[in-house]
Amino acid sequence: xxxxxxxxxxxxxxxxxxxxxxxxxxxxxxxxxxxxxxxxxxxxxxxxxxxxxxxxxxxxxxxxxxxxxxxxxxxxxxxxxxxxxxxxxxxxxxxxxxxxxxxxxxxxxxxxxxxxxxxxxxxxxxxxxxxxxxxxxxxxxxxxxxxxxxxxxxxxxxxxxxxxxxxxxxxxxxxxxxxxxxxxxxxxxxxxxxxxxxxxxxxxxxxxxxxxxxxxxxxxxxxxxxxxxxxxxxxxxxxxxxxxxxxxxxxxxxxxxxxxxxxxxxxxxxxxxxxxxxxxxxxxxxxxxxxxxxxxxxxxxxxxxxxxxxxxxxxxxxxxxxxxxxxxxxxxxxxxxxxxxxxxxxxxxxxxxxxxxxxxxxxxxxxxxxxxxxxxxxxxxxxxxxxxxxxxxxxxxxxxxxxxxxxxxxxxxxxxxxxxxxxxxxxxxxxxxxxxxxxxxxxxxxxxxxxxxxxxxxxxxxxxxxxxxxxxxxxxxxxxxxxxxxxxxxxxxxxxxxxxxxxxxxxxxxxxxxxxxxxxxxxxxxxxxxxxx
Numbered sequence: 001x002x003x004x005x006x007x008x009x010x011x012x013x014x015x016x017x018x019x020x021x022x023x024x025x026x027x028x029x030x031x032x033x034x035x036x037x038x039x040x041x042x043x044x045x046x047x048x049x050x051x052x053x054x055x056x057x058x059x060x061x062x063x064x065x066x067x068x069x070x071x072x073x074x075x076x077x078x079x080x081x082x083x084x085x086x087x088x089x090x091x092x093x094x095x096x097x098x099x100x101x102x103x104x105x106x107x108x109x110x111x112x113x114x115x116x117x118x119x120x121x122x123x124x125x126x127x128x129x130x131x132x133x134x135x136x137x138x139x140x141x142x143x144x145x146x147x148x149x150x151x152x153x154x155x156x157x158x159x160x161x162x163x164x165x166x167x168x169x170x171x172x173x174x175x176x177x178x179x180x181x182x183x184x185x186x187x188x189x190x191x192x193x194x195x196x197x198x199x200x201x202x203x204x205x206x207x208x209x210x211x212x213x214x215x216x217x218x219x220x221x222x223x224x225x226x227x228x229x230x231x232x233x234x235x236x237x238x239x240x241x242x243x244x245x246x247x248x249x250x251x252x253x254x255x256x257x258x259x260x261x262x263x264x265x266x267x268x269x270x271x272x273x274x275x276x277x278x279x280x281x282x283x284x285x286x287x288x289x290x291x292x293x294x295x296x297x298x299x300x301x302x303x304x305x306x307x308x309x310x311x312x313x314x315x316x317x318x319x320x321x322x323x324x325x326x327x328x329x330x331x332x333x334x335x336x337x338x339x340x341x342x343x344x345x346x347x348x349x350x351x352x353x354x355x356x357x358x359x360x361x362x363x364x365x366x367x368x369x370x371x372x373x374x375x376x377x378x379x380x381x382x383x384x385x386x387x388x389x390x391x392x393x394x395x396x397x398x399x400x401x402x403x404x405x406x407x408x409x410x411x412x413x414x415x416x417x418x419x420x421x422x423x424x425x426x427x428x429x430x431x432x433x434x435x436x437x438x439x440x441x442x443x444x445x446x447x448x449x450x451x452x453x454x455x456x457x458x459x460x461x462x463x464x465x466x467x468x469x470x471x472x473x474x475x476x477x478x479x480x481x482x483x484x485x486x487x488x489x490x491x492x493x494x495x496x497x498x499x500x501x502x503x504x505x506x507x508x509x510x511x512x513x514x515x516x517x518x519x520x521x522x523x524x525x526x527x528x529x530x531x532x533x
Contacts, residue, residue, distance in 0.1 A: 074143035075175035076110060077161055079129065079151040081136045082446075082488075082524055083517040085510060088155045091173050094141070101128045101140035110141050113174055133446075133524045141174070144182060149451045149477075149487040150524055162478060162485055164189045164262070182480060188350045191258060192403070192434045192475040193266040193459040196303070198287030198294065201462020201497030203278045206291060211498075216460055217258070217297040219492070219499045220250035223507030227467060234410045240466035245493055245508070247501060254492065254500050257474075259299030262350050265357065266295075266459055267405065267436045268303035268332070271310055271317035272324050284312050287321075292328055294460065302346045304359035306334025306378045307405040307437065308366045315376040334359025334403075335371070335378045342371040342379040345393050353482050356397035358389055362406040362421070363437055381406055383421060387428035394429040398482035402430045405437045407455070410468070412519040414443050414454040419521070422452045431484060434475050440468040441512070443519030444489065451477070451487045462497035470494045471503070471512050489516050 078094060080086050094100065095114040102110045102119040111117050122128045125146040132140040133150040140151075144161050147153050153162050159169040164187040175181060205211045225244045232240040258264050272287030279285060295303070303325065310318060318335050325332045336342035346357040361369060362381025371377030379385070381404050393400050402425045407415045414422075422433045426447050433452045435442070442455030457472035464470050470493050478486035491512035492500040503509035517525055 073109070073176055073179045074145055075161060075172060075179040075181045076106060076113070076141045077144045077147060077174065078154040078156060079132050079140045079142055079147060080154055081132060081138060082150070082152050083136055083513070084152055085505065085513075086152075086154055088158055089139075090157050094139075094156070097139055099138065101131050101138060103128050103142065106141060106143065109176065113176070134527065136527055145180075147485055148449055149484050150446045150449060152488065153486055162187065162480070164478065165260070185351065186481045188262040188353065188479040189260075190263045190265070190350075190355070190401075190477040190479065191261040192401075192453070192456060192477070193258070193264070193298070193300075194436055194456040194461075194472050195269045195307075195439070195458050196266050196295070196300075196460040197270045197285050197309075197462075198272055198291035198460075199270055199276070199279050199285040200281070201464070202291055202294065202460055203288055204280065204462070205496055205498040206294070207288065208278070213291070213293050213297060216294050216498045216500075217255035218251050219247075219254040219495070219501035220252065221248045221504050222246065222493050222495060222501035223248050223504040224467065224493070224511075225507070232466070234466070235468065236411045236413060240468055243467040243470070245495060245501075247495070248504055253502060255297060255299070257490075257502075261299065263301055263348055263355060264299045265302050265304070265401075265403070266298070266300050267307055267403070268295075268305055268321075268325075269307050269309045269461065271313040271321045273313050273317050273320050285309050286313050286317075289324065292324060295328065295330055298460070300330060301348065302331035302333070302357060304334045304357070304403045304405070304436075305332050306342070306359035306361040306381075306403070308361060308363040308369065310335050310361075310378060311369050318376050333357055333379075334361065334405075335376070337371075337376045339371040339373050339377075339379075342377060343385070343389055345389070345397075347397060350479070353399065353479060354397040355399045355401060356393045357401045357403060358386070358393065360386060360402070360404045360406075362404055364408070381421065383424050386421070386425060390425060390428040390430050399431045399479070399484070400429060402433045404433065404435050406435055407437060409437065409439050411438055412440060412442050412455075412515060414445065414452075414519070414521055418454055419445070422454070423447055426450050426452070432477065432487075439463055440471060441473045441489065441491075441516050443516060443521055443525075444487075445520060445522045446524050447522065451475075451484065453489070456489075458494060459500060460494075460498065462494070464494065464497055467493075467508075471508075472500065473512070473516065489513060491516075 099120045103122050103125045125142040128140040128142050132138045156173045159172045222245050228242045229239050270285035270287040276286040276288045331346045333346040348355045360381035361378035369378050370380040435455045438455040441457040445452040453475045473489040473491050476488050491503045491509050
């Protein structure tokens with residue numbers, strides 16, 4: 001049985017008191033094709049009017065597929081706001097939920113399934129998605145092939161249609177006899193992690209302390225047990241938090257989660273060389289070759305090298321690092337022996353869906369590390385270079401992922417330059433942007449219905465001097481063929497300088513997600529952000 005984020009997040013649903021959303025109205029330190037009914041062309045969009053109830057309008061945020069396909073009976077799924085802590089809802093709860101948003105075309109079916117007649121009525125399923133995406137606390141029912149990354153799909157009585165680990169669950173409650181459902185073989189999960197450094201804390205725990213290569217990925221679940229604020233220049237708010245935490249069980253859950261993904265990516269923030277020197281505290285990194293198996297323990301298929309530390313062993317270190325990654329069977333992008341090589345993408349085939357990944361380095365004052373036509377270095381994060389690469393790659397793959405290393409450290413709020421570059425990437429044809437370098441999680445955005453994670457924080461890096469730098473997120477993306485159908489941030493805390501552990505919901509996990517959502521931008525987070533702050 002594969003472990004995944006819903007196992008983690010189900011804890012949230014249990015701990016949140018009786019699902020109140022259902023009754024509402026509304027400086028550095030220490031691993032196909034879309035299903036029937038899904039549109040390939042989403043240029044024509046429909047959505048709710050400002051009142052959210054009537055009228056068809058152009059809405060650049062909300063793709064609507066129903067207008068362009070023949071009517072068919074499609075299984076329904078419940079949806080909630082991206083910030084919702086709910087994971088599962090019962091049929092009984094749905095039958096009693098006030099303000100349950102349903103499109104008029106689905107109300108008869110929903111009424112029969114739930115034995116109720118009153119719903120909050122909308123003109124289309126697209127309008128329901130738009131309403132729920134902008135309204136924390138709202139719940140809706142839509143056909144499964146109308147959902148996307150702007151909303152969160154819930155399971156029903158423990159059964160879900162969009163989980164790659166659930167092979168066509170029998171007895172799904174919101175499915176009539178002749179309803180269409182997703183084809184399980186087209187569902188894929190991609191997990192993107194943050195910064196990996198095979199030096200400092202990893203060296204200390206695995207080699208110096210003798211904990212062994214299994215230790216970093218032996219993490220399970222953990223709870224924050226105390227938190228004390230203190231002033232610090234390493235924070236956009238001037239405050240960080242000292243903390244204590246304890247493990248609560250399920251050792252190895254993190255390893256199982258990462259290795260069970262169809263594609264696992266991370267940022268490799270160091271050269272790995274034969275003559276590596278352990279740096280207990282320094283901000284210069286050289287990864288020890290003895291630690292390379294940790295990447296395999298994490299199930300990592302590909303790494304980005306477009307970062308500000310890949311040159312810590314000089315230009316010869318880049319070449320040696322790429323050789324060691326090749327020997328380990330780990331794909332890489334973002335650095336090379338010349339500009340052309342640095343700009344080459346990683347390409348993965350996920351059961352017929354080709355995913356291309358581009359990596360760029362744009363940390364301020366590090367343009368000296370950019371490759372040129374004749375010298376080694378990193379791929380430069382320049383808009384014209386990035387857009388040219390995206391347009392070329394777009395013709396060769398089904399999905400394009402851009403992973404920039406950018407901006408300032410210890411800043412959760414997306415910076416204006418980052419927003420401009422991320423939008424430019426999607427305008428050029430990228431399907432998602434997942435950034436790094438801040439050393440703690442940044443906000444997210446849904447731009448033109450496509451996800452942007454402005455920063456996922458640390459992954460295997462020992463910045464244990466604050467709760468913020470010790471907390472990271474996995475960016476989890478669910479694909480159906482070449483459609484991105486769901487995204488979610490999965491929070492964890494790094495313990496003992498080296499080991500990520502999933503955060504228990506009411507003991508750090510909820511707080512970590514609230515901070516991400518409060519720093520997020522776009523209409524999906526306007527209401528949440530104002531209340532969260």
